[in-house]
Amino acid sequence: MPELPEVETVRRQLEPLIAGRQVLGFGVMPGAERLMRGRSAPEVDAQLNGRTFTSVTRRGKYLGLNLDNGQVVVVHLRMTGSLRFRASGHEEEAFTRAAFDLDGGDQLRFVDVRKFGTIDLVERMEEALPELGPEPLSDEFTVDALWHALRGRQIAIKAALLDQANIAGIGNIYADEALFLSRLNPEAPAGSLRPAERRELHAAIRRVLEDGVAHGGASFRDYTDVDGAEGEQQYFVRVFRRTDEPCDDCDATIRRIVVGGRATHFCPKCQPVRHRNRQVKSTRPRRAGGTLKPR
Ligand SMILES: [Zn+2]
16 A cells, blocks of 8 residues: 555656646546545536646645645545556556546546545545644654654554554555664554654654655555656565565564554564563562472
8 A cells, every 4th residue: 555655756756747737627437436535526527627736735645636726636545546647648558547637638547456546626635634643754743743642552553653643644564664673563552662762763754754755665566656667665675575584684584463453574583572561570489380480
């Protein structure tokens, strides 16, 4: 699924291609009507006709194609969706679900194998969005803001990072990578992080997302940019989908477990389970295994 770096890559590529371009029509292919949220395809076609795209914004994993009348086309790529800018005369392509016809005959196509992506035309972008936490690459994302989302939470830190209401834009790839860089076990309770660990996790989140953007996103399965090309971040991951390979830092074998229903990759040596109660001493002899604890 495209995460913040992939969606940001699309945003950066798309803006100069469509800003200033007039929309002459919009249509959804038969059988793909379900991708429309709110207004129907004919309604959106009527609203967009003659309007001009001005800019492209991103919030979390959502793209906002801004129009000259203030309206916004909000696109969520979900699992396998992609936006392709195609010059006039470009051949039709499989799995095209919707298309914006632009002046000069160019097309902005929404291509989606699985048909989970959505398109919504709204007056303000927020109308189309669920509750989203801070943008992790913005100034509002401070160590305190991170801790505000995690403190008091018993759920696994991995699951907390995936919750878009805590932080916007992080998915499975960048959550695993950020936890590896900050040496945190993915199953550690979110609210158990010590101050130094919070700072390390905050810095690691920023770093993995910035690296992802710098490499044009990660293409493990379906993600492609507006030209249909793949990103390169998949060549730089440390643990994600490297199950049974040796860790770059310690040579231990990278493991795959399931946390909160999601495949999770980590190095058991670099990211050990922390026993928080190790310092608690019992005054009674331990009977487990029939041996007394040596004193
Ligand atoms: Zn390691």
